[in-house]
Amino acid sequence: MYNFDQEINRYHTNSIKYDQADENVIPMWVADMDFETLPEVKEALIKRASHGIFGYASVEDDYYESVISWMKRRHDLDIQKDWITTTCGVVSAIKLAIRAYTKENDAILIMKPVYYPFDISIQTNHRKKIEFPLDLIEDHYECNTTKLEKSIKENQVKMVILCNPHNPIGKVYTKDELIQIGNICKKYHVIVVSDEIHQDFIYKGNKHIPFYLADDSFKEFSILCTAPSKTFNLAALQTSNIIIANKELRTLYLEEKQKSGINDPNIFGLEAAKAAYQYGEQWLDELIDYLQGNIDAMREYLHEYLPELKMLIPQGTYLVWLDMRALGLSHEELEKFMLNEAHLMLDEGYIFGKEGAGFERINIACTRKTLMKALNQLYLAVQKLKK
Ligand SMILES: Cc1ncc(COP(=O)(O)O)c(C=O)c1O
Missing domain, CATH: 3.40.640.10 (Type I PLP-dependent aspartate aminotransferase-like (Major domain))
Structure with missing residues (x-):
């Protein structure tokens, strides 16, 4: 069994994902994973x-x-x-x-x-x-x-x-x-x-x-x-x-x-x-199970705590497309909200085309702990916004 729960510090490793983000935000943008590759590699x-x-x-x-x-x-x-x-x-x-x-x-x-x-x-x-x-x-x-x-x-x-x-x-x-x-x-x-x-x-x-x-x-x-x-x-x-x-x-x-x-x-x-x-076959099979677990955990969390946000359940990739239009923010406001209030660095939907305005792309190839922390931060930011 491979351990995808292992937390590995990626700061100061020439990582675009981590080293372009402030240490007080969780980077979940560029499409690479927080997991170590298989030992044979x-x-x-x-x-x-x-x-x-x-x-x-x-x-x-x-x-x-x-x-x-x-x-x-x-x-x-x-x-x-x-x-x-x-x-x-x-x-x-x-x-x-x-x-x-x-x-x-x-x-x-x-x-x-x-x-x-x-x-x-x-x-x-x-x-x-x-x-x-x-x-x-x-x-x-x-x-x-x-x-x-x-x-x-x-x-x-x-x-x-x-x-x-x-x-x-x-x-x-x-x-x-x-x-x-x-x-x-x-x-x-x-x-x-x-x-x-x-x-x-x-x-x-x-x-x-x-x-x-x-x-x-x-x-x-x-x-x-x-x-x-x-x-x-x-x-x-x-x-x-x-x-x-x-x-x-x-x-x-x-x-x-x-x-x-x-x-x-x-x-x-x-x-x-x-x-x-x-x-890598066994490693990949276990990884996919882990990612499926992340997707399920995210779906359940959003359903319970943030039902106004609509998650498109991915059929493939480790990227989640989240419809946040219900918050009523412009795409500039949403970008600032994610970074400054939710403390999450994501890929903004509008960069994928005008159809993406109001959406966020979230890379869920991280540990479950990081994912749940990120969702909690999002929850707190949305509660604050609603006040
Ligand atoms: C659809 C797609 N194509 C290509 C790439 C990048 O590929 P490469 O790093 O091999 O240029 C990505 C990375 O996110 C991707 O999502």
Whole structure:
């Protein structure tokens, strides 16, 4: 049994999450976890570090085999070695894909509210951003595919960046939804970049369907962005696996990767990923149970003490999308309220798109104790606000 209740001080460890926050607030914003990774990963890194020579590294067969085996074991997806290319992160990979498959001013569609680096990646590459709002229907979001088709057609969209599981709303797309979205993209010759970095965090009653598995023909016009970074808390090791089945798309991608200059793999990232994929299954299963416990505890707490706040129960990811519009605060007021009154540092909903105003994204990958402390602080702040 792994102990996810262990409190580990993360201050002064070059942690964006902790070191950008005052010590009197609880940081629950950027998507990394407060949990130590599995012991085998630590051991692999220590072993490699103790060698003492860190010259140029190559990606060897055992690395590819670990990725192939993980995708098969956890997601029932068969991939081939030459489909995999490593990059130093999924955001970098998305930027590369944008440059490889589209031209300046081409239209790229994203489904809002969504992880904000998608916007930045499109804008900094001078492509045209098409924002497609998902519909909030009571406690979940849906993609209206009639409207999606209209938007793709009218805007002559060349690329869709899909987020599955979807950050910040915790949605896991069903096979049927993916088939509908994919068929529209196929019809209008749209490239799909499917960001599946949260693929390994899926809760009871849901199933992650890699875009390639929704329909075999989708391999022809899409790429999958995966990584061990979220799953095993390895973001700073900067290793992701981009899976490209179509040879033409692969060639364009590799050419762009060559041009970008971000070509060399990180030896520590490779070692960590290999150990994680090889030994991490039990650790991950227990982690998901723990996170499910956090989600349940949060739901019960809010139900009892803060019923005016609406929590969207995540189907995947360790991010909770909390509807706080009932407090009647503007998004500027809400941001100040969270930081100065509740003493919580969260990701404000509006940064994910205007649809997110009045929402907060809360990273619940922390100990239960920290989560309950944060909820208590929120409760006290709301009581004060009501007076
Ligand atoms: C959907 C999504 N994609 C990509 C990333 C970041 O990936 P990387 O650190 O590999 O660039 C995140 C991190 O939160 C994310 O949520």
